Amino acid sequence: MKRKTGSSFAWGLLLMAACCLWPLQCPAIDNSECFDCHGDTGLTKESTDNILNTEITESLYVDEDRFDRSVHNLNGITCVDCHSDIEELNYDNEVPHKKNLKKVCCASCHEQAGEDFKNSVHMKLRTKGITMTCYACHGYHYVRQMEGASVTERENSICLKCHNPYQFHAWLPSRSSHFANVECVVCHAPDVPRHINLKIYDLVSNTFYDSNRLFNILGVDFDQLMKTVDKDGNGIIDPDEFETLVLVLKQKNIHPVFHAELVADISSIAHHVNRGTAQKTCRKCHLANSPYFKTVEVVFNRDDGTVDSYRVDRGVLETYYVNHFYLLGGTRMKLMDRIGLLILAGGACAVGLHLTARILTIPLRRKNEEESS
């Protein structure tokens, strides 16, 4: 009985605690309430342009579908988590919350990024009276996972908003190839870790195979595929195992073209962009065993922008399986060097042997000549 009474008491305490904590666990304001108004494409407000100092009409519309796919929503961040000065909605007013909300401070959550941003040319712009906000580059409502993003997507969504790379890289040979295959911060943020992303490209449709499409065709999931491929189970696909991957794909009539790009890790150190510190030494990269492409990953994009990725031995870059990527000097095939050495040695030997015989037979030719004359 005592035991029963004790049990009831415990349940009572638990219920009280749950009741107390319930309001804290639930968002004060649901996103759907925000979208009731901000889902209207015609919702605008009159504002003043900060730079031009002119009156402008600012859209307050937020695309709910795009927001739903954003990295913040996927991680359960709600509207009022960022717009934290909205505590309640009063529908009696024309605007149910304060008209002028405080600016969102991204560094409240992204503390390290905020710290790293301080050591950047973009932060130093403030001394010139220009404030670079986080969302000037990253946007705000539609920030996507960038791990699986291509170089073009990464650059288009960030650096190329302001910078025209063709204005400042006259010194760079093969500019368009660099811009297409190397992310800006790989050179401009010298401290950032880098790796090569290998993605399967369909030359017919000019698109990358995403995870869904690929694994539907293969009839296995990512883990099953990699277990089949990584036979020694060391977590790295070496060139021989890579051959297995290619074979598995070919058996399903997928003729893979591995598209390789040199990208930066998703790291806050990527903010360390400073004037005069960009990597301009060609031989940092165009060198056998360059640390820039020591890490190679084969990646399959998921719909939400995240990736299924697997480490690959960098030796794979030197094989003909990765036919559409060649880093001059860096990923040269050792086999070609050996063949080249044989060709040169063959030529040198032919000359050397003939020359030796030519010298040794001089007396013979003299003798024959004297006899004939």
Add this chain to the structure above:
Amino acid sequence: MRSESIDNRLRLQQGAKTGMTIAEPDRSPENKGASTMAHAHEHLVYIHPAPVRVWHWINAFGFVLLILTGFQIRYAEILHIMPLRQAISLHNYVGFVVIADYFLWLVYYIGSGRVRIYIPDLRQVVTMAVRQAVYYGYGYFIGRPNPHEMTPDNKFNAMQQQAYLAIMFIFLPAQMVTGVLLWKIKGYSEYINLLGGIKVVDTIHVLLFFFFTAFLLIHCYLATLGHTPLAHFKAMVTGYEEAGDREETTDKH
């Protein structure tokens, strides 16, 4: 004999214009003491017209620069002849000079109809090539005459003819095309993909690079097989080869 060569050349240049390319030997009294062997060399034949010589030497210096910069580009961690960026830049500029030079050669040879000197006679080519190979590998060493006699219309022996036909119409164009594709990888990505990817294009370019390097070595050596080691080099400057010079018949070097 050397002192008369300028007079001979003047007459030969006139002769070349009228189609007569073999000069008469100088029978002047001061040359009566010349040796018998010298008589074998006394005919000068206008073998290498000016456009060919211009093409040849631009091509030669271009090749040397392309090979040096090519090694620097491919083996940047070992070689330090020049910075990689300059090597790439120089390689590109010289590459285009060599391409333009190739078209000088092509226009001259096609336009003049002399391109036929590159076309082997299929009925004799195998026999002649074997004979030439036997000469290089054996006959030369015992002082036998070169089975091929150089004339303006039959400049190359059978082995040269095949080698140069392949080089000028297959290997060099392939090297030029792959070089241009590698110059603008992004711009020509469609063509590169059609050929199987950049690594395929690069492989062709690199293999031909090694081939041309070895070729240059052998070519320079074979050019020393004239009656003196520098005879063919001089001929490629002046345009005149010595007729009756069956290359190595008098070589004592």
